[in-house]
Amino acid sequence: MTEAPRAASPAPAQPVAYEKPQPVVDPGTKPFWDAAREHRLSIPRCRACGQHHFYPRELCPHCHSDDLEWVDASGKGEIYSYTIARKPAGPVFAADVPYVIAMITLDEGPRMMSIIVTPDVEQVRIGDRVSVLYDDVTPELTLPKFSLDKA
Amino acid sequence: MKREAVIVGVGDVPLKDGRVVGGGSVLQVQARAAKAALDDARIPMRDVDGLLVAGLWGVPGPGQLASVTLGEYLGIFPRFADTTNIGGSAFEAHVAHAAMAIEAGYCDVALIVYGSMQKSERSRTLGGRPPVLTMQFENVWGIPQPVGGYALAAQRHMHEFGTRQEQLAEIAVATRKWAALNPAATMRDPLTIDDVMASTPISDPLKLLDCCLVTDGAGAVVMTTADNARAHGSRMIHVRGYGEAHTHWSIGAMPDLARLTAAEMSGRRAFEMAGIDHSAIDVVECYDSFTITVLMTLEALGFCKPGEGGAFVSGQRTAPGGPFPLNTNGGGLSYCHPGMYGIFLLVEAVRQLRGDAGDRQVAGARTALVHGTGGTLSSGGTVILANH
Incomplete structure (x- = not known):
C-alpha cells in the first residue's frame, strides 16, 4: 500500500503526481485503456452471440466463443447499485471522501464499476441515467468516470 | 463396507480482546x-496423513505453498x-474434500487448520x-475493500x-446477544438497533457495526473414518451433506x-445429499x-424466500431464545474474525451438536447447517452435520 507523505517531507517542486492506484495494463486490457486515452469507451462484443461483455476477456463469458471484436460503447447507462464511501480505500483516497462508487449497467448490457462525479453525493439513486466523462489523470492514463444526466 | 468420514475433533486458541492470548507467530x-x-x-x-489449509495469512513468498510450509512445521x-x-468458505469446502478423500481411502486422518494474527x-x-489482471477495473476507483462490494x-x-437498514441491524444485535453468552467472544457488551444505526458510516448503507471484527484467531477440525473414531474412542459428528460453488471474484x-x-x-446440493429439508435443521x-x-445467505439457502430476509430476522428471531438459533458463538460480528472465518463456523456447530456449548447451548440440537461465504459474496460452502 502507498504510504501517505510524511508532513516533514519537502514539498514537491512539480504538480503533485497522481498517487492513486493505476491499472497494471496487460495485453488483454490494453485496447480498453488505449481507447480511454482517446476518449472512447471501447468494450468487447462477441460476433458469435452478439453480446457485449466487460471487463475484456479472451473468450466470450456468455457463449465462450473466441470470435470477439472491440466496439465503441455509447457511454450511456444507468446505475445498477452504488455506495457512498464514507471511509477511504487507503490514505490516497482520503481527500475524496465522501465519494460515490457505482456499478453501471451500460446500454450495451455489461456492468462496469466507476466513479459518479457529482457535487452532491446524496442525490445519487439506483436507476439514475448516467453518461461517461473522461478524466485525464496522467498523460498516459485516462479514467472513464460518469456523471448523472439529471440536473 | 463403505468408509464413512466423520468429524472427531475441533480446536481453537484462547483470545482476549481479539488477540491470541500469549501472542505467537501465525505458524505457532x-x-x-x-x-x-x-x-x-x-x-x-x-x-x-491429510492436510487441508487455505493459506497462511500474512506469510509471503514460500508461505504461499501453505500445506507444504505448515506440514513441515508440524x-x-x-x-x-x-x-x-x-x-472464508474454504474450510467448508475442505470438509467436503476431506470426506471424499477419506471415503475413497486416499487418506485416513485429515487435519483442517487455519490461523491469522492480523x-x-x-x-x-x-x-x-x-x-x-481483473482487479485493474475495480481497485483504481477506491472502493473500500472488501466492505464496498x-x-x-x-x-x-x-x-x-425494500429491505431496511434497521433489519440489517437486527442481525448485529441478535448476534451480540449470543456473544454475551460466549466467554471467548471479543465484543460482549449489549447492543441496540439504535447503536448500530448510529455507528460510524463506512460505505453506505453499511456502518461500523454492520461489519465483522478484525481479530486474531486459529481453529482446526479433525476428520477420520467412523471405524477409526470408534477405535480411538472419539466423539464423532456425521457429515450428512455438502456442496460448494463460486460465481465471481x-x-x-x-x-x-x-x-x-x-x-x-x-x-441445494447439500440438502439433496443429506436428504432432509429445512425443518430438520436445529441450529x-x-x-x-x-x-x-447473513440476510442474503438465509434467503439463498431457502430458509425464507428471496426478499423476505429482512422480515425473517426482525423481532430478534435469531437471538438466544428465539425460534431460529443463528451464529451461536457470536459470529464474525462479535466473537472473532481473523480474516477467514469459516473454520469457526464448523468448530461451533460441532460444539453445539456435542452439547459442549455451555451457556449458549441450543437445547436438543441434533442437526446443524454450516455455510461459509468467501471473497466478495463470491463463493459458498455448505455442510450439514448431525450427531445421530
Whole structure:
C-alpha cells in the first residue's frame, strides 16, 4: 500500500503526481485503456452471440466463443447499485471522501464499476441515467468516470 | 463396507480482546489449534496423513505453498493435501474434500487448520490490493475493500426488496446477544438497533457495526473414518451433506447483486445429499462478514424466500431464545474474525451438536447447517452435520 507523505517531507517542486492506484495494463486490457486515452469507451462484443461483455476477456463469458471484436460503447447507462464511501480505500483516497462508487449497467448490457462525479453525493439513486466523462489523470492514463444526466 | 468420514475433533486458541492470548507467530497459533483439535479427537499428530489449509495469512513468498510450509512445521508428511482457497468458505469446502478423500481411502486422518494474527500484526486495511489482471477495473476507483462490494449488494437488496437498514441491524444485535453468552467472544457488551444505526458510516448503507471484527484467531477440525473414531474412542459428528460453488471474484461480475447465487447452488446440493429439508435443521452457523451477508445467505439457502430476509430476522428471531438459533458463538460480528472465518463456523456447530456449548447451548440440537461465504459474496460452502 502507498504510504501517505510524511508532513516533514519537502514539498514537491512539480504538480503533485497522481498517487492513486493505476491499472497494471496487460495485453488483454490494453485496447480498453488505449481507447480511454482517446476518449472512447471501447468494450468487447462477441460476433458469435452478439453480446457485449466487460471487463475484456479472451473468450466470450456468455457463449465462450473466441470470435470477439472491440466496439465503441455509447457511454450511456444507468446505475445498477452504488455506495457512498464514507471511509477511504487507503490514505490516497482520503481527500475524496465522501465519494460515490457505482456499478453501471451500460446500454450495451455489461456492468462496469466507476466513479459518479457529482457535487452532491446524496442525490445519487439506483436507476439514475448516467453518461461517461473522461478524466485525464496522467498523460498516459485516462479514467472513464460518469456523471448523472439529471440536473 | 463403505468408509464413512466423520468429524472427531475441533480446536481453537484462547483470545482476549481479539488477540491470541500469549501472542505467537501465525505458524505457532496454527500448531496450537491443531494440537487442541487432535487432543479433542484423541488421535496423535503422527497419524495425520491429510492436510487441508487455505493459506497462511500474512506469510509471503514460500508461505504461499501453505500445506507444504505448515506440514513441515508440524512435522508430518501428508499424502493428501488440499490448499483450496475460495475465501472464508474454504474450510467448508475442505470438509467436503476431506470426506471424499477419506471415503475413497486416499487418506485416513485429515487435519483442517487455519490461523491469522492480523490484529496483532495490524495487517488489515481498506485499500491496497494491487490493480492487476481483473482487479485493474475495480481497485483504481477506491472502493473500500472488501466492505464496498457488500455495500453495493446491500444497496441493491434494499432497492429491490425494500429491505431496511434497521433489519440489517437486527442481525448485529441478535448476534451480540449470543456473544454475551460466549466467554471467548471479543465484543460482549449489549447492543441496540439504535447503536448500530448510529455507528460510524463506512460505505453506505453499511456502518461500523454492520461489519465483522478484525481479530486474531486459529481453529482446526479433525476428520477420520467412523471405524477409526470408534477405535480411538472419539466423539464423532456425521457429515450428512455438502456442496460448494463460486460465481465471481470482481463484484462487477456477480450474477445478481441481490441474490447469493453461490449459496443457492451449494445449499441445494447439500440438502439433496443429506436428504432432509429445512425443518430438520436445529441450529445454523453462517458466515457473517457483514450483516447483509447473513440476510442474503438465509434467503439463498431457502430458509425464507428471496426478499423476505429482512422480515425473517426482525423481532430478534435469531437471538438466544428465539425460534431460529443463528451464529451461536457470536459470529464474525462479535466473537472473532481473523480474516477467514469459516473454520469457526464448523468448530461451533460441532460444539453445539456435542452439547459442549455451555451457556449458549441450543437445547436438543441434533442437526446443524454450516455455510461459509468467501471473497466478495463470491463463493459458498455448505455442510450439514448431525450427531445421530
